Amino acid sequence: MKTAERKALLQHFAELRSDTESSPPAVKTFLPVAAHARALQREVVVVLGVKGAGKSALFRFATESPKDVTAMYGAEVPHATWLDGYSEKIPHPQAVALMDLVAADEGNDELLRSFWLVYLVNRLAENRQVAALVPAELQALWGNPDASPVAWAQGAASKSWQLTSALDRIEGFLAERKSLTFVAYDALDKLGDLQLAMRARFVRSLLALWLSLSNRYHWLRPKIFLRHDLFEAAQRSFPDATKLVARSQSLDWSVDDLFTLVARHLANNTGAAVQQARGWLKEVVGCELDAKGDLGFMPGRFDEDLRRHFGAALAGEVMGSGVKKGYTYRWIAARLQDADRRIVPRSLLRLLSFAAAAALGNVLAKGDALMRPTDLSGALARTSLDRGAELAEEVPLVSRLQRLEGLTLLLPRREVEVRLAKRAGPTDTFVEDGAAAIEELQRLGVLAIRPDGRVDVPDIYRYGYKIKRKGGVRKPR
Structure with a gap:
């Protein structure tokens, strides 16, 4: 091999980057592996992986290039619409506001679950057709730019059945069209840069909410991308959490x-x-x-x-x-x-x-x-x-x-x-x-x-x- 050829190849190697480190999403470097195909199935709620295993890469690929997901996997995975439920890409409450929410909660995570519930309906209602299914009084919960997460959650707690009814209507809307929709959550390990104990409470409240909702809905489904240790901590902290083990998939690489x-x-x-x-x-x-x-x-x-x-x-x-x-x-x-x-x-x-x-x-x-x-x-x-x-x-x-x-x-x-x-x-x-x-x-x-x-x-x-x-x-x- 000539020196010039070796230099050119070495430079090409030196420019290697992971999919998460590339921007825009690297569709041509994303590798479809068996663990990904299993993680994208309808019944999987939690997608697990250690740092660097590709959780965020799969999240980005699915939420930003859904047509390529279908093209790459074909019949291996269900055709679906992907919604970014929570990630570093979208605006979300600041750490101080989230800490206020934890402080306002009495320890049973009721306010935290209410926060995730109203946040879910908020994200879904960004679709105009879906927004028509959500009463104006519920949209007002997040419509006030000065409202804090505490106000959101307290308002949602007093209107939990209305929020659930709105989700029921959204499920019916999706079922009528046979439109599978995944709500995906990423970067939960960086949630507001909170202390570990506070972050764990947010994670377990989100898992508890979707454990309930995933039993209720067939066309509206979650995909929660999470580290193993946060998932294991959640299993020890609320009843029935172990039921999510059978609905999880780990992103391990051969x-x-x-x-x-x-x-x-x-x-x-x-x-x-x-x-x-x-x-x-x-x-x-x-x-x-x-x-x-x-x-x-x-x-x-x-x-x-x-x-x-x-x-x-x-x-x-x-x-x-x-x-x-x-x-x-x-x-x-x-x-x-x-x-x-x-x-x-x-x-x-x-x-x-x-x-x-x-x-x-x-x-x-x-x-x-x-x-x-x-x-x-x-x-x-x-x-x-x-x-x-x-x-x-x-x-x-x-x-x-x-x-x-x-x-x-x-x-x-x-x-x-x-x-x-x-x-x-x-x-x-x-x-x-x-x-x-x-x-x-x-x-x-x-x-x-x-x-x-x-x-x-x-x-x-x-x-x-x-x-x-x-x-x-x-x-x-």
Whole structure:
């Protein structure tokens, strides 16, 4: 491969971004996987996923490109209209106003459920035909620009049967037209930047409302995109919440799905080298690309043999040396998985982007691989740092891992308990209990407990927090 060709391909790799980080919605890089198809079924209420698993990407794709959903999935998923019920894109009450609403609630979440109910009817009534089904006195609840969420909720609480009757009429309107409508909720983990306890109350009140409504309505259906930990907390906090488990779908990615997603991005991203990238995928890696018109090029599935070819073309057949030597494609997957063996698309795309950017600083002069193994291993530290930071932003407890910096794994459990007992800062509100911290971090997939009781940290978090492990691939200087 000529130096100019290698540089162009590396630049194309360096521009890899996740679907959530792209704007406008990246229809041509969105990959339809089996978990998505299951999540889009009528009976699924809650769509679960860890940070970076693609919840928001699926939300954006469905709400902003519903025709492409039908074109991409066909008969696999029901044809539906999508309504943005709550997200970062639409105006919604400020954090202070929402905190006032929580303060006004007496602890049984009645006002919070009323808030979500009136907010739902409000969003539905933005459709003119639907608005005609909603009495003027109800529209007045949100029609006053000076009204606060507390006023909304209190007004809704006194008119709950009128609101329910309005929803009944809307359901009848949709049923008559056989028009399935999904009301989708995203970014609930950022709801008003509230304290965790307050956010949990908003989430559980929304789930409780839709648990009731989903039993009542067939054509008006919810899709609530939510993190696992918020869903699990809700299950412990209100009666019948466990009934939602059977109506949930987790967005987990297989390794072949992840590599296929990378190929989809490479084949469809805009850029001067996109044609070259398609040629590299087809001729060097051996990946089939099927032209799908407006949906872009769709790669064939990446089985293990194809993943091996991809890894070899990327950075050579193997990483490391001696007893630590292993195939490149296996090294990538092993370094990016958490303690529960989950890998999120964002981490893989960032690893390859960071590695390519590093390789551009010292381009290989010969050979068939695009980069050196040390470019890939060096990018893992930045990828790990980003992954740890984005998870710590949502779960500040994760920041306590900084107290393990410089230590070499595996670690005695008692020593880790002592180091993780104290809070990491003002946003860390988890109890000051080292044993409880270990259990929570283990549940999040951030820590693992070996059979002998010692504590391990997966590489996707270990590198960023500068926790050591014996052996491995040599790091670049």
